[in-house]
Amino acid sequence: MATEPEADGDPKATDPGAFLHGLVNALSDYATAEKERLTLSATVRVGDGLARLVLVVVVLLAVSGAVLMLSVAWALLLARWLDDPVLGFAFSAATDVVLGLAFYLLWRTVLRDRIILSIVNSAHDRS
Numbered sequence: 287m288a289t290e291p292e293a294d295g296d297p298k299a300t301d302p303g304a305f306l307h308g309l310v311n312a313l314s315d316y317a318t319a320e321k322e323r324l325t326l327s328a329t330v331r332v333g334d335g336l337a338r339l340v341l342v343v344v345v346l347l348a349v350s351g352a353v354l355m356l357s358v359a360w361a362l363l364l365a366r367w368l369d370d371p372v373l374g375f376a377f378s379a380a381t382d383v384v385l386g387l388a389f390y391l392l393w394r395t396v397l398r399d400r401i402i403l404s405i406v407n408s409a410h411d412r413s
Contacts, residue, residue: 357382 357378365374 360381361375361378362371363374364377365371368374368377
């Protein structure tokens with residue numbers, strides 16, 4: 287144990303109870319700080335995830351609205367060319383199906399693996 291000099295110069299022994307009390311207080315403060323750090327880290331991750339989710343939802347809604355409007359415009363243009371609104375909308379629907387199948391094939395062969403790899407890499411780089 288460490289000793290401290292007294293006023294008259296004689297060393298005095300440190301109180302082990304005071305030392306242990308200080309150690310317990312320091313460990314308690316460390317545990318509290320670590321708990322707050324972990325809580326903050328978790329809330330930052332949740333907030334980041336929710337912000338990304340909101341962004342994805344807004345972008346999906348905007349893109350879906352644009353695709354819907356373009357599809358209706360295409361159907362009306364085809365209806366004018368064919369002089370039959372029913373055929374215009376039918377060909378527009380067929381165009382949407384063909385484009386959807388082309389995207390699906392592209393997704394299955396090329397895009398899916400690249401997107402998964404980029405998500406894994408960005409999650410790994412962030413942590």
